[in-house]
Amino acid sequence: MRFFLLVTAWCISVSSFGQGRIESKALSSAALINNGGEDPNRKLTIYLPPDYDKESKRYPVIYYLPGIGMPNDWLSDKIKPILDHAIQTNDIASVILVIPDHYTLYQGSYFSNSSLMGDWITFTKKEVVDYMDANYRTIPKKESRALVGWSSGGFGALKIGMQSSEVFSHIYSLSPGLLILSDEFAPDSPSYKELEDITNPERLQKEWIGIPNVLVASGRAFAPNPANPPYFADFPVKFVEGKRIIDDAILKRWNRELPFNMIEQYMTELRSLHSLKLEWGRNDDFKNVVSSCRAFSKKLENLGIAHHAEEYNGTHFNRIFGTHGRIAKDMFPFLNDHLSFE
Helix, strand or coil, X not given: CHHHHHHHHHHHHHXXXXXXXXXXXXXXXXXXXXXXCCCCEEEEEEEECCXXXXXXXXXXXXXXXXXXXXXXXXXXXXXHHHHHHHHHCCCCCCCEEEEECCCCCCCCCCCCEECCXXXXXXXXXXXXXXXXXXXXXXXXXHHHEEEEEECHHHHHHHHXXXXXXXXXXXXXXXXXXXXXXXXXXXXXXXXXXXXXXXXXXXXXXXXCCCHHHHHHHHHHHHCEXXXXXXXXXXXXXXXXXXXXXXXXXXXXXXXHCCHHHHCHHHHHHHHHCCEEEEEEECCCCCHHHHHHHHHHHHHHHHCCCCCEEXXXXXCCCCCCCCCCCHHHHHHHHHHHHHCCCC
């Protein structure tokens, strides 16, 4: 009986220790004041570790960028039990994690500065970070900040991270896509015709159709055009009487915004990072993810930019979440090894 009581008490103790809490805060963004109908008041979903209210110490912060079509609440429901478990099992020491709201009219900001949608880079690296440092017990230095994301959030971690090495010292990108215009996004792919054939543009605001959602969100970020309804964006491919036409000027605008093509511009910043990792599943549902990641890693290697890259046996969706997924057993331990703790 005494043994049973001791075991029960131990289980209760472990369970209670492992419970962090979620706070939701509203941040009114000056950077996101825009003409495209996006709300500049953004939600921050903040995870505070189990010992936050019991200690007076400061904590590193993981800034998690959501993928397209993923509201913060959906992510926080998945991330909280993972991080609770990771802290409980010592896969990572106590950290703060924050998810800034990048959900837009077309389901994603694509982590860029857009004359239509606002300055999402300044919002992320300046306003969100300043808010966290002013209102929470963070360790306010770059060595204690990581920028991470999965899917298009992984794209954002690379794109914003390479432009923000003075703010973030660690980048972790899981299954990023659209680093280059290949496969589903190549100019000769059927994706652009699929987008043009959508007769009700509002569907892309309310439904997840697939690549057309990504094309519209990225078009509004990379090549906004207030004179080109219904999406108010220019695309590198259009169709005239059924014939595919590639617009070279627009294609160049899109390419300038892609992380692969930005590497040379930010080589110094990339070399100054304390850690950089990207990973992807070799059987990813989106072929572009595999080709993008392989090309991005190879280019970093050729330029002598230190980084970690891993291609594992998985798809875009499996082995990511859950207490034994890639976030729990790969990303958090990696950050635990590289972040600067108090």
